[in-house]
Amino acid sequence: MIRFEAVAKRHPGADRPAVADLDLTVAAGTTCALIGPSGCGKSTTLRMVNRLVAPDAGRVTVAGRDVADLDPIVLRRGIGYVLQGVGLFPHKNVAENVATVPGLLGWKRGRIVARVDEMLDLVGLDPARYRNRRPAELSGGQRQRVGVARALAADPAILLMDEPFGAVDPVTRDRLQEEIGAILRRLHKTVILVTHDIGEALRMGDTVALMRDGHLVQVGTPERLLAAPADDFVETFLGGMRALRRLDRLRVHERVSAESASPPLPAIAPEASLREALDRMLATGATRLAAGSGTLTLEAVRDAARLPDGSA
Template sequence: MIRFEGAGKTYPGQARPALDALDLTVEAGTTCVLIGPSGCGKSTALQMVNRLVVPSTGRVLVEGRDVAGLDPIALRRRIGYVLQGVGLFPHRTVAQNVATVPGLLGWARARIAERVDAMLDLVGLDPTEFRERRPDALSGGQRQRVGVARALAADPPVLLMDEPFGAVDPVARARLQDEVRGILGKLDKTVLMVTHDIDEAVRMGDTVALMRDGRLVQAAPPAALLAAPADAFAAEFVGGDRLLRRLSLLPARDHAEPGPAGDAPRLSAADASLKDALALMLASGRDRVGLEEGSVSLSRLRAAAEAAPPA
């Protein structure tokens, strides 16, 4: 668990705090995404967790312990860190990069080698093919995978991700987001992530925390944030197409009406969303699509998009 209790930061020469009395809890095993305009305080908050930034007021707790009382080096070895541009050591091989923290912790060589291969497998890189490569021989997406493998190598309970997909080309970004989200779901990590991209926040977060001028505006599950923004700023930030974004979070099967679909076009993927259903309706010119559980009509889809989020 990560908890901010009145955490604030005022840098010398600044008229207002970069972070102003933040109260926020990231429950164990969940992902919280900090989002907001440039200068809103999201990166300052993230860097407080591993003591790269020291609070001026309040405190930050990790697993119930105030980080101010912990040795910063020992703390950082227990927190994975993935950042924009990855930050791989260019003169070291992929295996050596992934082994960085286990090596600092004094793991045995055989244990490190086994862990490196396991982590590369986890992120979809064949160890026999990638182990001895250097970062300049990798694509942007491959470098990002290595960065995730390195951050997870010592099995830290907490993972920080600072604009982790910002250096990945747009074509690969959505696929990589889904893959990393799946990996994190399997590993039960507590994750705090920073992004400026609302679509990425909605895709990655169990909770999305929207910030403005150093203050927390709203923290809610993605579907709730999209359905009921807290104020005009939140509504503007999530965008006029927020209901369309919300459809991507709602599984079509959960809104299926029983009975045969007739000759309606069918959704092929078992995990298809209502956004997928809408896309098929638009492509086919029909107001209903079929799936294994029955069918989804346009009216049902519209009602789902506009429904109030669960309490």
């Protein structure tokens, strides 16, 4: 668990705090997406976890221990860090990059070699093809995968991700969000993700913390933020596609009825999103889809998209 308790930080010469009176808890094994306008304090907040930035007031705790009381080198070796642009060592090959922290921790060579291959497999890169390549020989998406493999190599309990997918193209970014998000959930890592992309925050975050001018405006599950924005700023920030974003978060199997799917209907996978189901209906002209042993209706999709105030 990571906790921020009444944390404040003002950078030298700044006319207002970068972070002001921040109280936030990130439960163990969950991902918290920090989002907000440029300069809102989200990256400063993240960097206080591994002591790259020291708070002026309050405290940050990891597993109940104040990070200010911990040796910063030991602390950082136990925290994975992924940032925009990846920061791979250009003079080292992929295997050497992934092995960075295990090497610093004194792991034996055989264990390191096995772990490198395991991590490359985990992020979808064939070790035989990629372990000896240099970063310059990789695409942006491949470099980002290597960055995640390096951050996870020593099996840290905590992962900090600062705009991790901002430097890749939109198609690659969407795929990385889905794949890396699934990996982190499977490994039960505690993650803080800083992003400017609301879609990324809603897709990857178990909770989303929206900041403005150093203050925490609202924190909650993606579904909660979409359904009940705390104020006009949150509603505006989420944009005019709240209903569609809500459908992105909900699964077909959550809205399927036991009605028999006959006559034969267009099919949709039960694990697909309701947004995908809506796209399928629009493409086929159908108002019902077969989903496993049940049926998904257009009315069920509409009900799911409808917000508590009745707007959509």
